[in-house]
Amino acid sequence: MDIFSFSILVYGTISLWLTGLLILFFSKKNIFFTKTSSILLVIGAALIGFYIISLWFYLKRPPIRTLGETRLWYSFFISTIGLIIYFRWKYIWILPLTLAFSILFLLLDFLKPEIFDQTLMPALQSPWFIPHVIAYILAYALLGIAMLISVWALIMFNKNKFDNNYLKICDNIVYFAFSFLTLGLLFGALWAKNAWGSYWTWDPKETWAFITWMGYLLYIHYRNYHKNAIKIPLLILSTSFIILLLCWFGINYLASAQNSVHVYSN
Amino acid sequence: MEVQTKNQLSKRKLWVFPWKYNESFIISIGLLIIGFLLELFSNGKGFNSPIWPANIIILLSLIIYIVFTNIFIKHPLIKWMGSVPAAISAIVIFTLLILLMGFIPQNKASSSMLINKLGLNHIVQSYTYVLMSLYLLIILGYATSKRLYPFNFKNFAFLLNHAGLWIVLAAGSLGSGDIIRLKMAVNEKQTVWYAYDETNHPYELPFAIELIDFSIDEYIPNIAFANISDGKIITNKSKQKLPEIIQGKTIIMKDWSIFIDEYYSKSKMVDSSYVLTTDTGATPSAYIIATNKKLNIKKEGWISCGSFKYPQKLIKLDDQILIGMLEPDIKRFSSKIKIYSPNQKVEMITVEVNKPMNIKGWEIYQSGYDKSMGRWSTLSIFEIIKDPWYIVVYIGIIMLIVGSVFLFWHGKYK
Numbered sequence: 001m002d003i004f005s006f007s008i009l010v011y012g013t014i015s016l017w018l019t020g021l022l023i024l025f026f027s028k029k030n031i032f033f034t035k036t037s038s039i040l041l042v043i044g045a046a047l048i049g050f051y052i053i054s055l056w057f058y059l060k061r062p063p064i065r066t067l068g069e070t071r072l073w074y075s076f077f078i079s080t081i082g083l084i085i086y087f088r089w090k091y092i093w094i095l096p097l098t099l100a101f102s103i104l105f106l107l108l109d110f111l112k113p114e115i116f117d118q119t120l121m122p123a124l125q126s127p128w129f130i131p132h133v134i135a136y137i138l139a140y141a142l143l144g145i146a147m148l149i150s151v152w153a154l155i156m157f158n159k160n161k162f163d164n165n166y167l168k169i170c171d172n173i174v175y176f177a178f179s180f181l182t183l184g185l186l187f188g189a190l191w192a193k194n195a196w197g198s199y200w201t202w203d204p205k206e207t208w209a210f211i212t213w214m215g216y217l218l219y220i221h222y223r224n225y226h227k228n229a230i231k232i233p234l235l236i237l238s239t240s241f242i243i244l245l246l247c248w249f250g251i252n253y254l255a256s257a258q259n260s261v262h263v264y265s266n
Numbered sequence: 267m268e269v270q271t272k273n274q275l276s277k278r279k280l281w282v283f284p285w286k287y288n289e290s291f292i293i294s295i296g297l298l299i300i301g302f303l304l305e306l307f308s309n310g311k312g313f314n315s316p317i318w319p320a321n322i323i324i325l326l327s328l329i330i331y332i333v334f335t336n337i338f339i340k341h342p343l344i345k346w347m348g349s350v351p352a353a354i355s356a357i358v359i360f361t362l363l364i365l366l367m368g369f370i371p372q373n374k375a376s377s378s379m380l381i382n383k384l385g386l387n388h389i390v391q392s393y394t395y396v397l398m399s400l401y402l403l404i405i406l407g408y409a410t411s412k413r414l415y416p417f418n419f420k421n422f423a424f425l426l427n428h429a430g431l432w433i434v435l436a437a438g439s440l441g442s443g444d445i446i447r448l449k450m451a452v453n454e455k456q457t458v459w460y461a462y463d464e465t466n467h468p469y470e471l472p473f474a475i476e477l478i479d480f481s482i483d484e485y486i487p488n489i490a491f492a493n494i495s496d497g498k499i500i501t502n503k504s505k506q507k508l509p510e511i512i513q514g515k516t517i518i519m520k521d522w523s524i525f526i527d528e529y530y531s532k533s534k535m536v537d538s539s540y541v542l543t544t545d546t547g548a549t550p551s552a553y554i555i556a557t558n559k560k561l562n563i564k565k566e567g568w569i570s571c572g573s574f575k576y577p578q579k580l581i582k583l584d585d586q587i588l589i590g591m592l593e594p595d596i597k598r599f600s601s602k603i604k605i606y607s608p609n610q611k612v613e614m615i616t617v618e619v620n621k622p623m624n625i626k627g628w629e630i631y632q633s634g635y636d637k638s639m640g641r642w643s644t645l646s647i648f649e650i651i652k653d654p655w656y657i658v659v660y661i662g663i664i665m666l667i668v669g670s671v672f673l674f675w676h677g678k679y680k
């Protein structure tokens with residue numbers, strides 16, 4: 001499970017997906033080719049899932065502690081969700097978007113390996129740990145997709161090719177994601193109460209998580225009230241994702257966050 | 267359609283009902299400015315949270331006031347309070363305040379006088395924060411009660427989310443003044459019934475704690491190369507984690523092959539070698555044989571991370587590289603304690619991190635130990651907390667959890 005088997009995963013997944021996408025785009029709706037491409041794409045995603053499970057066994061703890069490990073889950077979820085959306089609604093354009101995103105995260109791990117540390121400090125040994133992190137990563141993956149669609153929709157809007165379905169998909173994804181975001185936040189609060197005796201201490205990571213949550217809350221309310229608005233909700237959605245990224249990675253570099261309990265150890 | 271509303275907005279006179287975004291944002295920003303002014307003139311003394319029974323009176327009056335005005339007063343002002351423009355402006359301005367908190371380091375003096383004077387380096391204790399939270403609470407309260415009466419089952423998920431959040435915010439902030447948070451340090455075989463608050467005032471507890479045993483479990487230590495020049499650990503690029511020290515294992519690092527000939531998890535130093543022991547202060551140690559095929563060098567000897575009693579022991583492999591053992595990470599620490607209380611039998615319990623114990627309405631948390639003694643610490647530090655409002659906050663959290671599941675299940679509300 002060192003970098004060697006990880007490189008097999010990265011090369012394997014990338015080549016499976018590229019081949020699958022090429023076949024799909026040149027298949028001209030031929031059933032045999034579309035089936036083949038689907039199988040290749042699914043195997044590519046399954047490979048990441050398999051790698052995560054074997055890493056779990058190897059580390060003897062869930063691989064959700066370092067940033068590198070969370071990126072692995074992100075790659076897995078974002079590609080799986082992209083595939084589900086493709087199979088369910090037949091949007092072909094969702095595939096290159098989500099798979100490219102997923103590959104980007106795999107490559108980040110590949111080029112900047114974190115030390116996969118086997119230990120888990122006492123505060124992290126809690127039954128809330130897994131639901132908390134998984135809920136967050138799932139929400140992040142969904143919101144990443146919503147961001148991609150919103151940017152795409154903004155471009156289409158400027159080209160006067162806007163289709164109202166874009167916003168409808170965004171709504172569905174955001175409602176889905178927001179429930180996970182809320183669950184992740186609440187599980188975190190319950191965990192903190194159990195570990196330190198307070199639900200919420202406005203630790204920098206918590207502060208940024210709250211701001212992120214408010215961003216999407218704003219989207220939900222704005223969309224609900226201004227049913228015909230297009231540009232503003234799309235802008236809220238893409239801006240909220242920038243805040244989300246700040247919360248996820250930026251925290252490690254902010255002056256205000258130097259004493260956060262959440263800054264991942266490297 | 268949107269363009270049309272915008273035109274209407276710009277033509278509409280300010281402060282003519284129904285109020286929309288302009289009025290909403292003027293009010294929100296106005297409150298923000300009032301908050302800053304209050305903070306400026308109070309000289310940053312901070313705000314004391316209300317305590318029992320003031321907080322419950324405030325809470326109940328707030329609920330009664332909001333629900334009654336909402337039901338009986340048909341003024342457009344009340345309608346505005348529960349409207350989306352009011353909600354959006356409150357959310358945006360409150361988030362802006364929190365955004366400042368995200369960028370400005372909190373709880374330390376800033377080099378900028380303005381930041382200190384406006385309370386921006388301790389936002390959570392500032393008047394601005396109190397005012398804006400109260401405003402958000404009132405707006406959210408009106409939004410909630412709008413759908414509360416007349417009751418309709420269709421609004422169930424809406425109510426779970428909005429009332430749940432209202433309860434969490436209200437009970438969390440108004441209840442915080444009633445929280446008592448104490449520290450207690452107990453040595454093994456000692457019995458203590460006093461704990462200390464933040465200002466070091468003793469506080470008599472309704473029970474006493476005797477520490478029977480404090481114990482620490484550790485992980486297997488790791489082996490590491492370090493640069494002689496700066497003492498920094500060298501990580502092997504192609505391997506992602508530092509190897510564990512396991513007897514009989516051979517570890518390849520750079521051009522070196524390191525065989526672990528012997529490993530003791532608890533040992534003491536005798537002359538220049540190590541022997542097994544269970545004495546206080548024992549340290550892990552390992553006998554290693556390191557060979558470099560390229561340079562044809564062989565080095566062997568003991569390495570140890572040391573303890574408060576024994577020094578660290580490293581081996582110099584060549585002019586640049588040291589090899590040594592890292593202090594093992596802590597897996598678990600826990601205290602076995604006896605609880606004595608008047609007119610009640612003695613209870614024996616164990617507390618550890620993430621597993622607090624409730625005794626007579628107080629939660630006992632394992633918080634720390636004597637770090638300089640490491641795993642040989644005979645001192646355990648507890649945090650003892652009374653939070654009378656936690657049930658209310660829990661109810662709100664559970665409502666929000668159920669509300670989230672609804673949100674997930676139904677997608678967009680009808």
Ligand code: HEM
Binds near residue numbers: 182349402405409
């Ligand atoms: C857990 C957090 C929240 C969630 C999930 C949530 C969700 C929603 C949803 C889905 C609606 C549309 C309901 C419908 O039209 O059927 C709504 C409406 C609304 N929400 Fe929220 N909201 C939350 C927090 C807030 C907050 C913090 C405020 C105010 C500060 C607020 C104020 C409002 C208002 C005013 C409406 C319009 C109600 C109406 O017109 O009847 N919400 N909310």
